[in-house]
Amino acid sequence: MTETTCPSPSEIRAFRAENPKMRERDIAAQLGISEAALVAAEVGLTAVRIDGSANRFLERAAELGEVMTLTRNESAVHEKIGPFEKVTTGKHASIVLGEQIDLRIFPGTWAHGFAVTKTDGETIRRSLQFFDKTGNAVHKVHLRPASDLSAYEAIVADFRLEDQSQEFVAAPAGKSAETGPVDVAALRESWSNMTDTHQFFGMLKKLKIARQDAVRSVGEDFAYQVRQDAADAIMRTAAERKTDIMCFVGNNGTVQIHTGPVEKIQQMGPWLNVLDPTFHLHLRTDHIHECWIVRKPTKDGHITSLEAYDAAGEMIIQFFGKRKEGNAESEEWRAIVDSLPRQESAAA
Numbered sequence: 001m002t003e004t005t006c007p008s009p010s011e012i013r014a015f016r017a018e019n020p021k022m023r024e025r026d027i028a029a030q031l032g033i034s035e036a037a038l039v040a041a042e043v044g045l046t047a048v049r050i051d052g053s054a055n056r057f058l059e060r061a062a063e064l065g066e067v068m069t070l071t072r073n074e075s076a077v078h079e080k081i082g083p084f085e086k087v088t089t090g091k092h093a094s095i096v097l098g099e100q101i102d103l104r105i106f107p108g109t110w111a112h113g114f115a116v117t118k119t120d121g122e123t124i125r126r127s128l129q130f131f132d133k134t135g136n137a138v139h140k141v142h143l144r145p146a147s148d149l150s151a152y153e154a155i156v157a158d159f160r161l162e163d164q165s166q167e168f169v170a171a172p173a174g175k176s177a178e179t180g181p182v183d184v185a186a187l188r189e190s191w192s193n194m195t196d197t198h199q200f201f202g203m204l205k206k207l208k209i210a211r212q213d214a215v216r217s218v219g220e221d222f223a224y225q226v227r228q229d230a231a232d233a234i235m236r237t238a239a240e241r242k243t244d245i246m247c248f249v250g251n252n253g254t255v256q257i258h259t260g261p262v263e264k265i266q267q268m269g270p271w272l273n274v275l276d277p278t279f280h281l282h283l284r285t286d287h288i289h290e291c292w293i294v295r296k297p298t299k300d301g302h303i304t305s306l307e308a309y310d311a312a313g314e315m316i317i318q319f320f321g322k323r324k325e326g327n328a329e330s331e332e333w334r335a336i337v338d339s340l341p342r343q344e345s346a347a348a
Helices: 009-018 024-031 035-040 054-064 149-159 184-192 199-207 211-217 230-241 331-338
Strands: 047-051 067-072 076-082 094-097 102-105 112-120 123-131 137-143 223-226 245-250 254-260 265-268 271-275 279-284 290-296 303-309 315-321
Touching: 009 024, 009 035, 024 035, 035 047, 035 112, 035 123, 047 149, 054 094, 054 123, 054 137, 054 149, 067 245, 067 254, 076 245, 076 254, 112 149, 123 149, 137 254, 184 199, 184 211, 199 211, 211 223, 211 290, 211 303, 230 245, 230 265, 230 271, 230 303, 230 315, 230 331, 245 279, 254 279, 279 315, 303 331, 315 331
Parallel strands: none
Antiparallel strands: 047 112, 067 076, 067 137, 076 279, 094 102, 102 254, 112 123, 123 137, 223 290, 245 254, 245 315, 265 271, 271 279, 290 303, 303 315
């Protein structure tokens, strides 16, 4: 194996065997391959290639009963335990609005799927894993003791592809949306005219502005910077005050949301962990470069969020107060947000 050639499936498996405790994402990074290529190397052994269509899976997902869903990006892992409920599929966006599993899915991004079976001593772990065309994971569904095994087996059988090769060829990443200099006046006018938080993405797209550039430019009445430890502080304060929050973690194919309390919070090295009964979060706090408080006007009053960005300007995680559509934001949440220390400027 050289630096300019991809390892073969047998070389990938050999490296995994030599590093049994290394995380899969770290193995892929070490080998210079996608995570999907790592899984594909096990096809015929511990993995089966299946149809990666998001909507086809969502139409069957409720059959599995209780599962653990996992959505992650480079810096945060979001896990929820529960059943798939209230599923609505669409060409461009699909949603799951269960009490526990709450997802926003972009079907056009999902491209590859695998059913994976791993044995750990006497424990058998089964999962359905989905990836985009470049091989990055967009969503994973792990079976639990209460899951319906027969439903899982039926889905795998029905979704199984004729192609069961161990090779994975990643497609090139698409071009990022074009962005340009920020027209602050146009941004502030569009921002102030919002009536729903869901209009925010469309506004950025129309104005061709990157999200972080927008919050940096719009002005302190709509967005201001707080300290880098704000994500840690906001969760610990919410736990202390028993305030329900919303926690969003997403990638280009899926956004996963927790709504409710956070209680058991532990720091382990660079990882900040929430270890609650139906919600686990693992956040690389050392990856957080900037945190911003963002206020968006709506017909129900302004809605406030905390957004954490990495050094490349990608959003890692986002927090809101728990709120039902049509209701004003809770004063408890606003008090927590207002308690966060602002980031001191470099010139101060």
